[in-house]
Each structure stands twice: as structure tokens, then as C-alpha cells.
Amino acid sequence: MTDNPIFAVAARAQALRAQGVDVITLAAGEPQAATSAMVVEAAVDAVRDPATHHYGTAQGDPALRALVAAAVTDGTQLPWSADDVQVALGAKHALFLATQALIDAGDEVLVAAPGWPGHAEVVTAAGGVAVPVPTDDQFRISAEALDNRRTPRTRAVIFSSPGNPTGAVHPEPRLRQIADWAQRHRVWVISDDIYQAFDYTGTYRSILRAAPQLRARTIVVGGVSKEHAMTGWRVGWLAAPPEIIASARLHVSRTITHVPTVNQRAALAALGDTGTPVEAARDYRRRRALLVEALNGIAGIDCPLPDGGMFAFPDVTGLLRDRGWAGSTELAAWLLDIAHLAVVPGEAFNAPGRIRVCFAVDDETLITAIGRLQTALGPTAHETTVRQIEEAR
Ligand SMILES: Cc1ncc(COP(=O)(O)O)c(C=O)c1O
Known part of the structure; x- marks a missing residue:
């Protein structure tokens, strides 16, 4: 039985963190945000209700x-x-x-x-x-x-x-x-x-x-x-x-x-809370645009604008060719080790020429992650993207 490769990336990132490395992850398949306080309060009330104890x-x-x-x-x-x-x-x-x-x-x-x-x-x-x-x-x-x-x-x-x-x-x-x-x-x-x-x-x-x-x-x-x-x-x-x-x-x-x-x-x-998903979707929509634009500014990356979801899924075959990497697993391992940035290699999804990059993270995380990507891989000025993100807030 093979483990899900997405968890393998998370495990490697966690191991680096345990060594004291400041790893940023855009590899998660989940929102970085905490559950809303209203839901947490409801859960606390539920814990106190003996009816839930049986x-x-x-x-x-x-x-x-x-x-x-x-x-x-x-x-x-x-x-x-x-x-x-x-x-x-x-x-x-x-x-x-x-x-x-x-x-x-x-x-x-x-x-x-x-x-x-x-x-x-x-x-x-x-x-x-x-x-x-x-x-x-x-x-x-x-x-x-x-x-x-x-x-x-x-x-x-x-x-x-x-x-x-x-x-x-x-x-x-x-x-x-x-x-x-x-x-x-x-x-x-x-x-x-x-x-x-x-x-x-x-x-x-x-x-x-x-x-x-x-x-x-x-x-x-x-x-x-x-x-x-x-x-x-x-x-x-x-x-x-x-x-x-x-x-x-x-x-x-x-x-x-x-x-x-x-x-x-x-x-x-x-x-009962219809507001939270709507708000999250609004934030993700903005972050999606910024991430996709930043990815497309890096030579060898071609990133379509996703219609939905929480991920950019760029084609990185140009980058793999230029750097002589055999597949996106090598690229993801390199990014984790050099830029301390976790993304998921496309091999996890039957798409070896792509990587999955999550944009369901907060602005600070996204700005830092984009900066690390650009420092490691791209000619685009990091400051430009940071300014764009700040202006869009
Ligand atoms: C398409 C899809 N379905 C289902 C799930 C699992 O959702 P849950 O955490 O509710 O089990 C995921 C999680 O990544 C997903 O991407």
C-alpha cells in the first residue's frame, strides 16, 4: 500500500521544521485560517451538554x-x-x-x-x-x-x-x-x-x-x-x-x-453561517490572481487562472527543461531545501509537468512565499508583487 504523496511532502516539511527551519507551506490541501469563533463556541457549548456525552x-x-x-x-x-x-x-x-x-x-x-x-x-x-x-x-x-x-x-x-x-x-x-x-x-x-x-x-x-x-x-x-x-x-x-x-x-x-x-x-x-464561505471565496479570488500573476512572471512557468478551488496548477515543464530536472518531484524537493517552501509535485496527481500551489493562506504567508519563489527561481522583482498585494488589500 503506498501513502498519498501529498502527505509525503507534508512529512518532509515537518521534519525540516523540527530541525528549526522556517518552512512556509503552500502544499496543504486545506485553508490556513482557523475555524470561526462562532463554530468553536458552539462546539464548546456542545461539550458542556451531557446529551453529547452518549x-x-x-x-x-x-x-x-x-x-x-x-x-x-x-x-x-x-x-x-x-x-x-x-x-x-x-x-x-x-x-x-x-x-x-x-x-x-x-x-x-x-x-x-x-x-x-x-x-x-x-x-x-x-x-x-x-x-x-x-x-x-x-x-x-x-x-x-x-x-x-x-x-x-x-x-x-x-x-x-x-x-x-x-x-x-x-x-x-x-x-x-x-x-x-x-x-x-x-x-x-x-x-x-x-x-x-x-x-x-x-x-x-x-x-x-x-x-x-x-x-x-x-x-x-x-x-x-x-x-x-x-x-x-x-x-x-x-x-x-x-x-x-x-x-x-x-x-x-x-x-x-x-x-x-x-x-x-x-x-x-x-x-448556519453562510458568511464565512463567501468571505473566504472573496479572499481566495484575490490571492489566486496574485499568485498566478507571480508564477507567470517566472521564466519556464505557465500558469492558467483556475476557475475555482484553492490551488494554482502551473505547467513547469519549461523550468524543468531549463534546470535539467527530471520531474516536478525534483523541483519540489529543491524548493523545499533551498527556498524552504513546500508545494506538491504534480506526480501526486498524475501530472508530472506541474506543481500544485495552494492560495488558501493569509496575505503575509503568500507574500513571503512568492518572495521565496522569485528569489529562488525568477527574475521578477519581489517588491513589485508585494506592492501589488498591498494595493489589492
Ligand atoms: C476533491 C476532494 N474531495 C474530498 C477531500 C476530503 O475532504 P475531507 O477533509 O472533508 O475528508 C479533499 C481534500 O483534499 C478533496 O480535495
Whole structure:
């Protein structure tokens, strides 16, 4: 079993820090911000409430499920109730429960390449085979690409929009095309909507809003991790047809019993706070522009402006060629050792000519990180970028 390469970068950065090195990380797949004080207060109140000290229900707190159902109803424009929702230990666990419910040994599941390795990992964990589907020049999957990889064993497709690491947002016509293909070939769709609040183009749509007829074959996955800076709290969910929810509930009941009640209460408070994700999206949008501009100022780097998400995903092949590096793993190792800056090599996502750079960090961190990048790699004057960032605040 191989570990996720993203964690390998984090581990190396941590080891350097332990030696006293001032490492800055743009490698994390999470917001740098702390969880809001309001959510923390709700959790403290929950800790003090003896009701949270005892067992709860396997499916999850009905009040939380009702709020999730309302959010999914809003996103899909289809009616969902608390019964249609299973609470999980984060979106990753929700994806795990979904694949455990759907997949028999040897079933194939299509995943985007480049794409988040967690999608392939949950498929493998369920005894299935993850089949990478090449994305187009905007990192979107298409019905044509899916069909090229379809076999009689194809059971499902998993994709996220906005995506990680690409930021790709699939516009409605593309979602309809994918949905038609899935419908035609009786393939399930697992829609990982964990980044849905971070859409900078205004084009995000749930696939079920684009194609409501797909409901009986669609699993919607979400969570509070990214939108509410709550990765450590481990609360996510799936909304799905009854047979999937029944399977997920049984799995939870037989394994973890239920998601810790205090954490569910924190998620409940988060879902009542619509301001935090909007504010975060506004900040990320600004930081995205600054980071992308700085990256494009470095010779050998070509960085598209991502439509959504929390990451820039530049093409660094020019840089690799100029410096004689074999791949972006070498570049990332060099940056960590020389500039004390952590980024994720593209190899982690099936894209060896790219790196993933997170912009969900505060302004100070971004300014320092860009300065280190430019000092290490680029001719662009650091002061210019610092001034631009300060002016944009
Ligand atoms: C596309 C995608 N889905 C799911 C997750 C996992 O989210 P959670 O922390 O809620 O398990 C991540 C985390 O990086 C992700 O990038």
C-alpha cells in the first residue's frame, strides 16, 4: 500500500521544521485560517451538554442532516430530506462509504486525470479498479473521454467540480453531456462538491441541477472541511438514493458507530453561517490572481487562472527543461531545501509537468512565499508583487 504523496511532502516539511527551519507551506490541501469563533463556541457549548456525552444515531444528528438536506435541495433544485443524508467523518469518508456501497470486487470506476488521488484510493479500498480518464485542455472530463475508457465493468464515475488540483469548473452543458452518457450506460455518478463555494466564474452547477433525471444514480458528497476551514473536525456527508444511504448507515454502525456528536454540533453551527464561505471565496479570488500573476512572471512557468478551488496548477515543464530536472518531484524537493517552501509535485496527481500551489493562506504567508519563489527561481522583482498585494488589500 503506498501513502498519498501529498502527505509525503507534508512529512518532509515537518521534519525540516523540527530541525528549526522556517518552512512556509503552500502544499496543504486545506485553508490556513482557523475555524470561526462562532463554530468553536458552539462546539464548546456542545461539550458542556451531557446529551453529547452518549451514543447518537448511526445516520447522524437529525438536525444536521436536515440542514444538509436543505443545502443539497438548494444546490440541486430537487427535494431532499434528512432521511436522504448520511453524516460521515469528512468528505473522504463519505466517498469511502459511497464506493463501499456501490462497488463489487473488480468493478471499474472512472476518475479524472489529473485528479485528487483520494478518488482512486477509495475505489481501491473497495476492491475496485480506478481508471484514469484524461481531462481536456481545461482539465474537464468529457463524455467522449469517459466513453473511451468505458468497459462492461464500468460502475461509476467520480469527479469534483471545482476540482483539486486543477480548479476546473464544469459548466452546465458539459455536465448535461456527462449525465446523458451516464444515463445511457447506466453508470453511477459520485459528485464530490467539497469545493462548491470556491467558484470564481459563477458557472458552478450541481450535476443534478443540470440533469435532474440522474437522481436515482447520483451520490452527492460534501462537507464543512474546506468551506468552513474545518478539516480537523472531520465532518462530511453524502446525499443519495435510499439503498446507498442504508448501506452507508450500516457500515457506519458496524465500524465507527457514528461521527462524534460534538463535531456534528460544530458542523451544524457552520452550516448556519453562510458568511464565512463567501468571505473566504472573496479572499481566495484575490490571492489566486496574485499568485498566478507571480508564477507567470517566472521564466519556464505557465500558469492558467483556475476557475475555482484553492490551488494554482502551473505547467513547469519549461523550468524543468531549463534546470535539467527530471520531474516536478525534483523541483519540489529543491524548493523545499533551498527556498524552504513546500508545494506538491504534480506526480501526486498524475501530472508530472506541474506543481500544485495552494492560495488558501493569509496575505503575509503568500507574500513571503512568492518572495521565496522569485528569489529562488525568477527574475521578477519581489517588491513589485508585494506592492501589488498591498494595493489589492
Ligand atoms: C476533491 C476532494 N474531495 C474530498 C477531500 C476530503 O475532504 P475531507 O477533509 O472533508 O475528508 C479533499 C481534500 O483534499 C478533496 O480535495
